[in-house]
Amino acid sequence: MQENSPAPAALSRKFSVAPMMDWTTPHFRYLARILSRHTLLYTEMVTTGALIHGDTQRFLRYHESEHPLALQLGGSDPAELAHCAKLAEQFGFDEVNLNVGCPSDRVQNNMIGACLMAYPDKVAEGVAAMKAATDLPVTAKHRIGIDGRESWDELCEFIEKVAAAGCETFIVHARIAVLEGLSPKENRDIPPLKYEWVYRLKEKYPHLEIIINGGIKTFDECHQHLQHTDGVMLGREAYHNPWLLASVDTEFFGEPPTVASRHEALRAMLPFIQQELERGVYLTHMSRHVMGLFHGMPGGRQFRRHISENAHKPGSGLEVIEDALAKVRES
Template identity: 85%
Template sequence: MPAQTVENQVNTRFGPSRRFCVAPMMDWTTTHYRYLARQLSRHALLYTEMVTTGALIHGDTSRFLRHDAAEYPLALQLGGSNPQELAHCAALAEQYGFDEVNLNVGCPSDRVQNNMIGACLMACPDKVAEGVRAMINATGLPVTVKHRIGIDGRESWEELCEFIEKVSEAGCRTFIVHARIAVLEGLSPKENRDIPPLKYDWVYRLKACYPHLEIIINGGIKTFDECRQHLEHTDGVMLGREAYHNPWLLAGVDTEFFGQPGPARSRHDALRAVLPFIQDELDRGVYLSHMSRHLMGLFHGQPGGRQFRRYISENAHKPGSGIEVIEQAMARVPEPDVSLVVPA
């Protein structure tokens, strides 16, 4: 596809709905989790794990970008800062059928900092803008940015606005804002998800100051009630750990946020819909334990849920384990006679 100008890109490509999104999470939002998630919600926007530009350019590109068509709408998240590499990988995202390409400016780990990836780029708005401009000119896909509200040493409101303004001038119209700063020295990635205080009001204020931009809020959101409150001030919500550890939450998304019935009547039905995909992956040589770990939260809080998890934990890793392990684990959970109850 020919490169589009920034003006055409901004005015014509809005991409999928971001009213409700599931955050990119390393080792968690794999194709196997995403396939399960799609049996629960047709409309939630799903994101891949972060993939670095180096991995795509110098590694097994097809393996990193492989996904099932059932996962759409689906966004690819990139980690990188070199404009030429980002442009190349943005073009790959379009080639492989993704609906959006997102730039990670939020990951606080030391490993990615050393490669000028993630939250450290909050200190370099001109560099982010250059990368975004290159991506936009390389693809017809919407190009979005996921970032923090600041980093240690650069955490003022004025500096956040400088970042937003420079990156939006490069053509980005969608900002996914984790409402915490990232502390790059002194806190681990895990601590950075909890210790810096949430400042939701800053994200609300961004939307008020830049009404022409799409602002999606992220960070610490767990319930639909919280989502509704945030949607009074922003264009969309992004959930991370809650959507992974309690995936049945997604079964209410289509009804609550899109006014349409969801695909799953029950947890059992959703899991049965995943079994053919698991079998296909087993036939490709994927170990059952690599897939079953993403199913562990499906019966969270349900009678028999603990037995379901225990059976998988004790058996999925055994040589030759197949879908019978999942079926036998599922049989330990009483199946309800009622149809879908929308999660609260």
């Protein structure tokens, strides 16, 4: 952690950024934390198999400044989930979250993700095993249903069984997942959003923490949802327009912003990028996550183009970022 950096904010789920494969990497999360102290950040989904049989250190590596930080797991075997929940605690994460929402074929075949909505007892077993293995909060991120299991009563059955196993926080993507016939990308857009179902869950289960997710883009929408739920989770909007996060601490937590400008935010990231370059990380693996920082700004297109055309070149370093920064006028 940087010297004199403030202590991490307490974990709050009032505003969070969704776990997104290939996007919510440690490099994006470092930028997100520069922009907001209070936003709860999630890792990409990591499967229990990858943690148990793969490079555990690599999968669980993060920078100390990223707290509060939640680990999202993909899996369904109770013993494996318990083992990985223990790892989450050992590595210092602040929450462990079970993915019951990913619709891809690859994870379905391994009983991971949205297909588990059809097996609430199995999800409950996994949650109970995780709760027994760790003192961390155990949460679930899920859809409102899947094809063939789309009714309100089935959603309530899922919530009740998983809550009885000890889960107190449900992050609800307000669409069903269509497992037959739609790609993961189509599943983020085509099934209609039913925000009112998430509102009804909070009404029916006031003792549970209900976080709403899916299609949320503006703070006005966030405030509307917060009248009915305990928190909002943003996904693609927070990634493609990360400067949005710079207003979160003021808008939702009544605290001053952590940075005054996009330039200041990116400059604050340069020492970290340099450390990663020295560790052998390619610039393009980091620079792709800052491309949206000047979204909608004069010079933003030139900023993105310069990085796109130069970051992949052998030996490229901080000068690529600095030259790109010079193409955007400092406000």
